[in-house]
Amino acid sequence: MIGKLSFGIIALVLGAMLFCGAVSAEKVESLGEHGADRLLIATTTSLDATKLLDLLEEKFKKETGVTVEHVAVGTGQALEIARNCDADIVMVHDRVAEDKFIDEGFGVDRRVFGYNYFLLVGPKNDPAKVAGLNGTAAFMAIEKATAEDPSVIFVSRGDNSGTHSREKLLWKWGGYDYADINSSEWYREAGAGMGQTLTMADELQGYTLTDSASWGTYESNLSLVPLVENDEKFLNVYAVMRVNDEKCPDVNTEMAKKWINFMISDEVQDILQTYGVEKNGVPYFNPGRGSADVMGVTDEETKDPVV
């Protein structure tokens, strides 16, 4: 009798579990799970943190009926995901890594859709006195200051993201061997995304490199201040490309092309113009349209639709 009762209850619980599973399964599946109408983007974190992609994906879905989803990781990991054929599109910001990806035959139809600037942020009291310096000089000043002042700390993404790549370049431009920098006591490799790295830099009162879109998103939770901005060495260009179907036959090429053209369309470029202005004062991402010169790319890369 007792046995039967508990079996009944167990059956009830299992039933409830299955029901729950089925209901949410339906919900999840309505978001599209099947090849042709699901497009997966591997993206850099800033496009996700600003919620820009959520907005664009919704618009794209309305226009084409295609569900677009994204995994937000560093640029390095995004390209790696694509190399394994696990994404249809990459949206990244690291020219050197992008060129390599294209040369290997994985990336095609690269278009540049926007840009902003990196900025060096740090503690209000600025112990290394970097405020007002140019990009490279600021990095050199930090390294020099660490010899005298143990409170000077630099926090690095350390995750092969686009921001990390630029940071490595800045050390190189300053005449350092990155291996030396990397093994220094004052250099803290977070191995984390932008938000977490900023939080860590804030806790440690250290310096870190960030992009203006992420900064605009996270700023309100932080006591750090921007110290070097708008430096020409800090230019940050965002590109979109699709994964080559010759390397990865399963990718959704047709829709991927539509997405790239969507990104450089007037509709999206107009959105970029104003997106974030209300909260941030300036747009999170400046539209790429008409700014090929500033970004150091060809005109075609900013406006020619892919076919």
Added chain:
Amino acid sequence: MNDLLTGFQMALNLILAADPEVLTITLTTLRITFTSVLIGTLISIPLGAAITFREFRGKKTLISIIQTLYALPTVIVGLLCYMVLSRSGPLGDLKWLFTPNGMIFGQTILIIPIMAGLTIAALQAIDPIITDTIRSLGATRLQFLKSHLREARFAIMAAIIVGFSRAISEVGTAIMIGGNIKGHTRVLTTAISLQTSMGNFNLSLALGIILLAIALIINLIMGFVQNR
């Protein structure tokens, strides 16, 4: 202290307002965890029984290995499953990477050792007199198995609870295989991880409270069943 209180308040507000995003995250969590536990149970209990009641060479070693795998790090499972499920991996054709199915796959693998191990422990703990009695009464194999499972039902249910707890609380596998895609593979733990990394500690705490509340409810139900 203040932060904690705000977190609790926020959790309550989110639950009471049935915030659609939180609701989706919670439902996705429940779906994935329950499915993993269900599949895990269907595999682990027969597996545990088979290992307990069969004599074979290397049985002790096998049990030791299973027990070692209790400590299987979630990120290792995540990594291995990632490589297996990637389109360039052996099960790539399933297209399960960055989908809830992939997460169920990973979590099931994660909880099988602990559920099977605890099942073995539960069955081994049955008094040998009972085993002898059942045998001497001439029970068929199926009757033998059924009576043993009934004897050990409390401990086996505990195994299921432990499997459930491990599945719902892990973040490593979920984030690596699921990719934390909003509305699709974002579950409570990965959402907490994300919100914390974004500095939204209150929202994180709120989500954590929801997770604990779910665990509490499940445990209460199971406890109720056990007490009957």
